Each structure stands twice: as structure tokens, then as C-alpha cells.
Amino acid sequence: MSVAIRRSGFDRAVLALLCILAFAWMLPLLWVLALSFKPNEFLMSRTDAFLAPPYTLANYLNILQTSQVFRWVLNSVVVAMGQTVGVVVLSSLAGYGFARTEFPGRRLVFALVIFGLAIPSQSIFIPLHRMFSHWGLQNTYAGLMLPGLAAPFGVYLMTQYFRAIPAELEEAAMLDNASRLKTFLRVILPLSLPAQATLAIFTFLAAWNDYLWPLVIATKPEMYTLTRGLASTQTNFAQSEGLGFLMSQAVFAGLPVLTVYVFFQKYLVSAVAGTGRRTEAKA
Amino acid sequence: MSAGRFLLRAAAVALAACVASGCGPTRAADADAAKPGPVEIDLMRFFGSCDATYGNNTDPRAAVGECGILTSLVNEFNAQNKGRIVVRTQIGEWGPYYDQLNARLVASDVPAVAVMHESMLGDYVRRKLVEPLDADFAQVGIDTNDFTAHAHRGVTFAGKTYALPFDTWSWLWHFDMGLMKKAGLVTAEGKPVLPHSPDELLAQARQFRKATGKPYFAWAAANEPSANTRTFLTLVYQQNGKVFADDGRAINLHTPEVEKALDLMQALYDEGDVKPGQDYASSNQSYLNGDVGVLIVGTWTIAQFMSEAKKPDSPLHAGYYVTPFPTLYARPAIFADGHSWVLMKGGTPDARSRAAALQLMKFLYDHDGDWARTGHLTTRKSVAESADFKALPFRAELAEITSTGVSIPNNVGTQRAVENLIGEDIGNIVVSHKPRAKALADIEKRVNAQLRRGHH
Numbered sequence: 001m002s003v004a005i006r007r008s009g010f011d012r013a014v015l016a017l018l019c020i021l022a023f024a025w026m027l028p029l030l031w032v033l034a035l036s037f038k039p040n041e042f043l044m045s046r047t048d049a050f051l052a053p054p055y056t057l058a059n060y061l062n063i064l065q066t067s068q069v070f071r072w073v074l075n076s077v078v079v080a081m082g083q084t085v086g087v088v089v090l091s092s093l094a095g096y097g098f099a100r101t102e103f104p105g106r107r108l109v110f111a112l113v114i115f116g117l118a119i120p121s122q123s124i125f126i127p128l129h130r131m132f133s134h135w136g137l138q139n140t141y142a143g144l145m146l147p148g149l150a151a152p153f154g155v156y157l158m159t160q161y162f163r164a165i166p167a168e169l170e171e172a173a174m175l176d177n178a179s180r181l182k183t184f185l186r187v188i189l190p191l192s193l194p195a196q197a198t199l200a201i202f203t204f205l206a207a208w209n210d211y212l213w214p215l216v217i218a219t220k221p222e223m224y225t226l227t228r229g230l231a232s233t234q235t236n237f238a239q240s241e242g243l244g245f246l247m248s249q250a251v252f253a254g255l256p257v258l259t260v261y262v263f264f265q266k267y268l269v270s271a272v273a274g275t276g277r278r279t280e281a282k283a
Numbered sequence: 284m285s286a287g288r289f290l291l292r293a294a295a296v297a298l299a300a301c302v303a304s305g306c307g308p309t310r311a312a313d314a315d316a317a318k319p320g321p322v323e324i325d326l327m328r329f330f331g332s333c334d335a336t337y338g339n340n341t342d343p344r345a346a347v348g349e350c351g352i353l354t355s356l357v358n359e360f361n362a363q364n365k366g367r368i369v370v371r372t373q374i375g376e377w378g379p380y381y382d383q384l385n386a387r388l389v390a391s392d393v394p395a396v397a398v399m400h401e402s403m404l405g406d407y408v409r410r411k412l413v414e415p416l417d418a419d420f421a422q423v424g425i426d427t428n429d430f431t432a433h434a435h436r437g438v439t440f441a442g443k444t445y446a447l448p449f450d451t452w453s454w455l456w457h458f459d460m461g462l463m464k465k466a467g468l469v470t471a472e473g474k475p476v477l478p479h480s481p482d483e484l485l486a487q488a489r490q491f492r493k494a495t496g497k498p499y500f501a502w503a504a505a506n507e508p509s510a511n512t513r514t515f516l517t518l519v520y521q522q523n524g525k526v527f528a529d530d531g532r533a534i535n536l537h538t539p540e541v542e543k544a545l546d547l548m549q550a551l552y553d554e555g556d557v558k559p560g561q562d563y564a565s566s567n568q569s570y571l572n573g574d575v576g577v578l579i580v581g582t583w584t585i586a587q588f589m590s591e592a593k594k595p596d597s598p599l600h601a602g603y604y605v606t607p608f609p610t611l612y613a614r615p616a617i618f619a620d621g622h623s624w625v626l627m628k629g630g631t632p633d634a635r636s637r638a639a640a641l642q643l644m645k646f647l648y649d650h651d652g653d654w655a656r657t658g659h660l661t662t663r664k665s666v667a668e669s670a671d672f673k674a675l676p677f678r679a680e681l682a683e684i685t686s687t688g689v690s691i692p693n694n695v696g697t698q699r700a701v702e703n704l705i706g707e708d709i710g711n712i713v714v715s716h717k718p719r720a721k722a723l724a725d726i727e728k729r730v731n732a733q734l735r736r737g738h739h
Contacts, residue, residue, distance in 0.1 A: 044587065045571035045597075047564075065335035133390030215379055216386035235331035235350055236377040240564040241587065242331070 036060070036247035043243040059248035063230070068221050072229035075218075076256075078141055079225055080207040083148040087203045088196050091151055095158025096184050100170065110159070116152030122212070129216050139223040144214060148207055154199050161195040162188060197267040201260065208257055226253050322635045323369045324643065326357065327384060327394035329377040343653040347586060352657055360646045368639045381699070388412060388627075395630040395640040399446060401437030401621040402690060402698040406737070408440045409696070413625040415443040416644075419637075423645040431685035434662035437621050440693065446623035447644045449651065450582075450659030453619040453684045454513045456609065457570060457578040457588055460602035466494040466576065477609040481547045484611060488556035491576050500557040501566040501575040504714050508706025509699075510563070511548075513618040514579060515709050517608050518544035520616035520689045531694030534701075534730040536723045545712060545719060547611075552713045560714070573598025579608070582681070585658030589676060605677050607684050619688025621662065660685055696737030704729045 034050045035043060036059055042049075063069055097103070098110045128147055137143030165188060173183040189196075214228040224232060230249040238246045261268060333350040340346055341362045346355040357370050373394060375383045384397060399407065407413045420427055427435070427444050434448035458475045468476040468487055478484035488499035503510040519526060524540025527533070551557050558569050563580075570578035571591055585605060592603035608617045624644055631637035647654075648663075652671055655661045660681060666672050673679045691698050708726045711717035 041590075044591070045568055047568070062335040065338075066332060067334045067338060129386060130389060133386075133392075138387075138390035138392050215383060219373065219375075219383060219387045219390070219392055221373055231376045232374045233332035233334075234376060235333075235348070236329060237563065237583070238331070240567045243564070 032247045032250050035244060036251050038244045040242050040244045044240060047243065056244070059244045060252070062245055063233075063248060063252050066229075066233055068224070068229060069226075071222060072224050072226045075141075075144075075223060075229075076208055076226040079144045079214075080204050082141065082145045083207040084200050084204045086145065086149045087151045087154045088200050090149055091154030091158045091199060092189065092192065092196060094155045095160075095162050096188060098155070098159040099162035100167075100188075101180075113152050113155050116150070117156065125212070125216075132217060137217070139218055139220045141223075143217045144223070144225065147213060148203070148210070151203065154203065157199055158192065158195060161192050165191050194267060194270070197264065198270070201264050201268050204260060205257055208260075321364075321367050321369045322639045323371055324395035324631065324636050324639050325373055326370050326396045326643070327373045327375060327387070328353065328398040329375055329380045330398075331377075332374050343650060344656075347656075349583065349657050352653060356647065356650055356653065360643060363646075364639075364642070368642065370643055388629075391629065393627045393630040395627065395636060396643060397625055397627055397630075398449070399623055399625045400699075401434075401446070401448065401623050401693075402702075404438065404446055404623060404625065405440065405693045405698070406696055407625065408445050412628050413445050414628055415445055416447070416626060417444050419626075419641050420444060420447075420644075423641045425645055425648045429663050429665050431660075431662050431664055431667060433619055433685050433688040433690070434621060434623075437690060437693070438623050446625045447648055448662035449622045449624055449647060450654055450657070451619050451621045451662055451685055451688055452582045452659045453617050453681075453688050454517055454579065454608045455582060455585075455605050455681070456607075457580060457584065458602075458604040458606070459570065459573060459576050459599055460604050461598070461600075462491070462495050462497065462573065462576045462602075463604075464602075466491040468576075475604055475606065477606065478611060479609070481543070481550075481611055484547070484609075485550060485554070485556070488551060488554070492556060495576070497574055497576065498556050498558045499576045500551065500579060501561050501569040501577070502557060502579040503561055503563040503566045504552070504557065504710055505560055506562040508703040508710060510580075510706065511709040511713070512702045512706035514548065514608075515544055515705065516689075516691070517616065517618045518547060518611065520618070521610055521612035521614050523612075523614050527692055527695050531692055531696065532734050534705075534727055534734070536727055541723070543612075545709070548709070548713050571597070571599060582658045582660060585677065586656070605681070607681055607687070615683070615687045616689045617684055617687055618690070619684055620690055622659070695734065697733055700733050700737075701730050704733060 031050065035047060037055045037057070038049070039054055039056045039058065042054055094113075098106060098113075132138065132143050132147070137146070169187055169191070170183050173187045174180075178186065209227060210225070211227040211231065214225040215231075218224050218228055221229065221232070230253055233249075234246060235242050330353055331350040333348075333354055337346055337351045337354040337358070339358070340351075340355045341359040343352050343355040343359060346352045354372075357372055361368070361370055381403060384394075387393060399413075404413070416425075417427065425447065430438070430448055431451065433451050437451075438444055438446040438448050456475075460469065460473075460475065463469050463475050466487075468491060470476055476487065478487050491497070491499040502514065516526070519540045522540040522543060524538055524544075526536060526538070526541065528535065552559070558566070558575050561569060566578060567580065567584070569575050571588075588599065588603050588605070591597050592599045592601060594600060610616075624647060626637075626640055626644070631640050651661050651663050652666045652669065655666065655672055655678070656675060660678070661667050661672055662685070664685075667682050667685055672682070691701070695701060705726055708717065708722040708729075712719050712722045
């Protein structure tokens with residue numbers, strides 16, 4: 001009894017501590033949210049008023065009245081969705097190839113893919129841009145999407161996942177005269193749905209939040225993604241003169257990401273915690 | 284539906300959407316060329332977007348702020364040239380603006396006209412990416428002899444004019460006259476008492492602190508390297524000092540002028556005459572909240588501070604005053620730069636679009652006075668002497684900067700990077716007491732490396 005009470009007390013203390021930490025972690029986000037409802041002029045002199053008036057919706061109205069903002073949302077959706085589907089398809093195919101097939105140079109090619117994980121994307125930025133602009137892909141969806149399809153992390157993740165699936169399942173399918181492709185599509189792929197979901201979420205978030213590549217490859221306003229477009233509306237000294245607008249942009253751009261998190265948090269949390277396998281086993 | 288089919292279908296849908304929405308290269312330019320009707324030219328700029336407020340405004344006098352006035356000017360130009368010219372504004376962010384412009388040049392997606400800091404212009408002139416404009420200016424009626432001294436220096440390279448100067452911006456002292464009065468630092472005419480030497484400045488700062496309990500200055504010492512550089516170079520230039528070699532390819536900070544400038548900055552900071560740890564936004568806040576007597580920042584804040592001073596509940600109420608950075612040494616000199624408009628090489632593929640771009644430049648030249656309402660200084664002598672300009676608050680006093688403004692010499696390459704490299708370590712000296720000898724050696728090493736790269 002006393003052990004149970006002690007444990008209950010300990011649990012509550014841990015819970016309280018976690019709540020405090022969670023609040024501390026959320027404080028900057030709450031601050032952003034609060035400032036987004038304040039007039040820019042007010043924020044020039046005060047940024048410490050969380051709940052006190054004045055309040056305004058003008059910052060959000062400014063975003064919505066920006067002529068191309070919905071075009072930018074659409075562009076972001078097209079690019080993020082296209083990149084997500086592309087990465088999941090390509091990584092699944094490549095991962096299966098590396099995990100389950102034998103071909104000359106497999107180890108070397110896989111090592112090259114893994115090496116890709118260690119290369120910061122910024123270091124290949126200039127040659128990548130020169131290549132894409134040479135191909136005439138500046139200001140195109142293809143230009144925005146294609147570089148993101150080379151996803152070493154996705155290939156690595158899927159390879160490791162496929163390796164963990166018992167080979168007997170595949171052998172059984174082949175004994176039933178299923179082709180390699182059919183085995184992949186009908187047996188292996190369904191078992192890897194949790195990993196695909198994890199990869200899809202990470203890819204979508206990365207593509208949605210990407211700013212640097214759209215900055216150089218999309219130079220016409222009609223091809224801006226949301227991050228790029230919203231940034232272009234900022235005045236030169238936005239941190240001082242347009243802080244409320246800046247904060248409302250952060251909230252506006254973050255909403256779709258928050259939505260994705262709400263609907264897919266099970267996969268996201270399991271991916272971060274490294275327990276995707278268990279989710280799969282239950283499925 | 285199986286996962287495999289789902290994936291295949293999703294991929295097919297994405298591909299179809301991509302094709303339908305134009306995955307491939309855009310052919311807008313080709314289509315434009317074949318299309319009869321108005322000629323369309325691209326104008327690339329920073330200054331933000333304010334469609335929501337000024338998207339349909341064609342009267343620049345009814346607009347405020349950089350974005351508002353420029354948006355209205357372009358709207359007015361488009362309205363005046365309806366059916367003949369359409370200017371398409373393409374906005375880049377201030378921070379990565381030049382990265383984006385460079386990316387466009389690499390991709391042959393060149394805007395016809397682009398805004399450019401005069402401090403950046405040299406890099407583009409040396410790389411032959413902008414057009415010389417003397418003959419065109421003469422043809423459309425832009426008089427280069429009307430350019431102010433600072434503006435003329437800023438856009439002229441080897442005797443050729445490479446840009447239309449649009450403004451001169453500089454480093455000012457914005458005063459809180461309420462606090463200055465409390466400190467006994469106001470003249471009989473109601474103007475601030477300005478120091479004329481480093482010793483006078485230190486004495487006034489001490490007097491101010493004693494009377495008000497507040498630091499004399501706020502300036503952005505942290506996270507704003509270029510602000511440190513501007514103050515530092517102003518102090519060096521006022522001593523007739525120089526830091527760059529005549530050929531612009533090396534920096535030397537081992538001079539008595541540099542030492543004196545740093546002595547003053549450090550003394551002010553160490554004595555508590557500068558509010559510590561301030562970045563751009565917080566130094567502005569300190570000033571607006573009445574926490575300091577003087578804010579050192581640029582011309583672009585004048586309109587906002589005046590507006591703040593009109594509010595009855597503002598600590599700055601009825602107490603705003605602004606002057607050029609006072610002369611503390613022998614020579615009246617202030618760090619200054621300017622915004623200009625360039626005609627990008629390859630941005631006007633035919634005579635019609637080139638003529639349209641030049642017509643836009645002439646329009647902007649004619650409206651330089653409207654732009655001066657932002658707080659920036661005019662680049663035209665005739666405008667500076669006009670009653671309209673002089674009627675703008677404080678401009679009569681600030682107009683001297685159009686001749687006393689000093690920039691980094693225009694044969695120094697990659698000036699933005701150089702400004703940041705200098706400012707970072709000056710901030711380290713002043714704020715965190717990095718040993719001065721080490722900091723100066725570091726600046727020289729890093730800037731010289733940068734200059735070597737910049738000239739390759």
C-alpha cells in the first residue's frame with residue numbers, strides 16, 4: 001500500500017515536472033502566438049505583454065489580403081505532396097533492392113547512399129542550382145521538387161526496415177509463384193506501412209518548411225512556396241517595425257504542419273522514439 | 284486498396300498534377316515576346332510587400348514607409364502607361380536579396396531593373412553584370428550633374444554612371460528631448476547640445492547619466508555587426524583616417540585613428556553610457572520607452588519615430604529630434620550608403636523593353652522627392668534645394684550628409700561581407716572585451732581573405 005502511495009506521489013511529481021518543462025518548452029510558441037495578435041506599432045516599444053491589450057487581427061488580414069498567398073499555399077502543397085510521394089516510392093524501391101536483392105556493387109552503392117547522409121545539403125547547393133538552372137527548371141515545380149527526391153535517409157530507413165521483415169514471408173509468397181514485384185507490392189510493402197508513414201511525415205515537414213532551395217530556384221512570385229512568399233513580404237526591419245506581422249506569418253505557415261502532427265502524431269512519436277517496429281508488429 | 288497500388292496511384296496523380304500545372308520550364312517569356320500589347324518588364328527589389336494596404340494606391344503622397352511609397356510609385360507608373368508598359372514587381376527579402384539576384388543571373392532569369400545598394404554596385408560593375416547608363420540617361424532626361432556628391436561617387440566607376448541613385452541613407456543620432464532637457468543638454472533654441480570632441484561626448488554622457496540615471500546611448504552592439512562598423516568607420520573617417528589600401532585589396536587597422544575610435548567606443552560602453560546587450564529591435568525599444576537619451580540608427584526610422592512622438596502616451600511625446608552623427612574630430616564625415624536602380628545586363632532583351640526600363644528609371648528620378656519622405660535623403664541637388672524637401676521635418680539639417688557622407692571606397696569588393704567581418708569583432712571588443720590586438724589581427728586576416736576572394 002505504502003509503496004503504491006509512494007509510487008503515485010512520485011508519478012505525480014514527475015508529471016508535474018514534465019508539465020512545467022512542457023510549458024517552458026511551449027513558452028516561446030505561446031509568445032509567438034500572443035504577439036501575432038498585437039499591432040506592429042505597439043510591438044515596436046513593447047514585446048512583453050502576453051495577454052494585455054491591445055489586440056488586432058490586422059496581421060492575419062494582411063496575410064490573407066496579400067494577393068498571391070493562396071497561390072503560395074497551393075505551391076507548397078504541390079511541392080510537399082509531390083516530394084513526399086516521390087521520396088516514399090523511390091526510397092521503398094531502393095530500400096527493398098538493397099535489403100533483399102543481390103546485384104554487383106550493392107555494398108558499394110549502399111555505402112555511397114549512406115555517405116550521402118553525411119553531406120550537408122548546403123555544400124552541394126551551388127552546383128545543384130547551376131545544374132537545375134541549366135536545364136531550364138528555374139521557376140518550375142520540377143525544379144522545386146526534384147532535388148528533394150534524393151533522400152539518403154529515406155533509403156537507409158526503408159532498407160533497415162525491410163531487412164527486419166522475416167525472409168520466410170517473402171519465400172512463402174515466392175513458393176506460391178508470386179513474382180519479385182508482386183511479392184514486394186503485395187507482401188513486403190503493406191508490412192512496411194508504419195515506416196512509410198514515418199518517412200512521409202518527415203519528408204512532408206521538411207518539404208513544407210524548406211526555405212533555402214525555394215529561395216534560389218523560385219524567383220517569380222507565382223512560383224514561391226509559402227515560406228518563401230511570406231518571407232518576401234517582410235519589410236527590411238521586420239524584427240522591429242513589423243514584428244506582429246512576422247509572428248502571424250510564423251503561425252500561418254505553421255498551421256498545416258500542426259495539422260499534420262495532430263493527425264499523424266502516433267507515427268511521428270513512434271518514429272522519434274524508435275518504436276516504429278512495434279507499431280508495425282501490432283498492425 | 285493495397286499499399287503498392289496506393290503508392291503507384293499516388294505517384295501517377297502527383298505526376299499528372301505536376302505536368303498539368305507546369306512541371307517543365309516556364310515559357311512565359313517566350314509567350315510574352317510573341318504577344319502584342321504592352322511590354323512587360325521585371326522590377327526586382329526588397330523593401331517588403333504591402334499589397335494589402337497599397338496594392339491599388341497610385342498616389343505616393345498618400346503612402347507612408349518605404350514599401351508603401353515604392354509600391355504606390357510603381358502603381359502610378361503602371362497607371363500612367365496603361366496599355367503600353369507593365370512593370371511586374373518581384374520582391375526579394377532584404378537579407379538574402381543578393382543571393383537571390385545572383386541565382387537569377389545564373390539561371391538567365393534576369394530582371395530588367397533591380398534595386399541595389401551602392402556598396403554592392405562595384406561587385407556587379409566589375410563582373411560586367413550591369414549596364415553603363417550615361418548615354419541612356421542623357422537620352423531620357425536624367426541629368427547626372429544633378430546628382431549629389433555622395434550619390435555621384437556611389438554610382439560612378441571609371442567615369443561611367445552605372446546606376447540611378449535613389450537615396451542616401453546614413454547614421455543619425457535620434458534624441459529623446461525630454462530626457463536631454465532633464466540632463467540640461469538642450470540649447471536655448473530647443474535643440475540638443477551636441478558634443479564636438481570625444482571628451483565633450485564623454486562628459487555629456489556622464490552628465491546625462493547623473494541627471495537621469497539612464498545611459499546616454501542605445502545602439503545595436505549585438506547581432507548587428509554592420510551597425511558597429513558604421514559607427515566605427517564614422518569615427519575613423521572624422522579623423523581623416525583610412526582603413527583600406529588605395530587599390531581596395533587590403534585592410535589595415537593598425538593606425539592611431541583606429542585606436543582612438545575604439546578607445547571612445549569602449550570607454551562609452553565600459554562607463555555604462557551605452558545600454559548593454561542591445562540588438563537592433565531592443566535598442567529601438569529602449570529609445571521608444573524612454574530608457575536612453577540617444578539612439579544611433581539610420582535615416583529610415585525618422586517617419587516612425589515622428590509618428591511615435593505624436594502619441595500622447597509615448598515617452599517620446601513631443602520630444603523627438605534627429606541630427607547627423609555629430610563631428611567629434613577634425614572632419615565632418617559620416618558613414619553613408621545609398622539605394623540605387625540598375626539596368627541589369629540581359630534583363631531587357633529588345634529595344635522596346637530597354638526603353639520601357641529607362642522610362643521607369645526616369646519616372647523614379649522624377650519622384651525622388653516622394654521617396655525622400657521615407658526619411659532617406661534625396662540624391663538630387665535640385666530636390667535638396669527645393670522648398671518641398673526642406674519642408675520635410677529635419678531634412679534641412681540632414682541634407683549636409685549628401686556631401687559629408689563617406690562610404691567604403693567603391694574599389695573594395697564584397698562590401699557587405701567586409702562590413703560584417705569588421706563589425707563582428709568590433710562588437711567582440713566593445714561588448715565582450717576580446718583583446719583588442721587579437722581582434723584587430725583577426726579582422727585583418729578575415730577581411731583580407733575575403734577581399735582576395737572578392738577580386739578573383
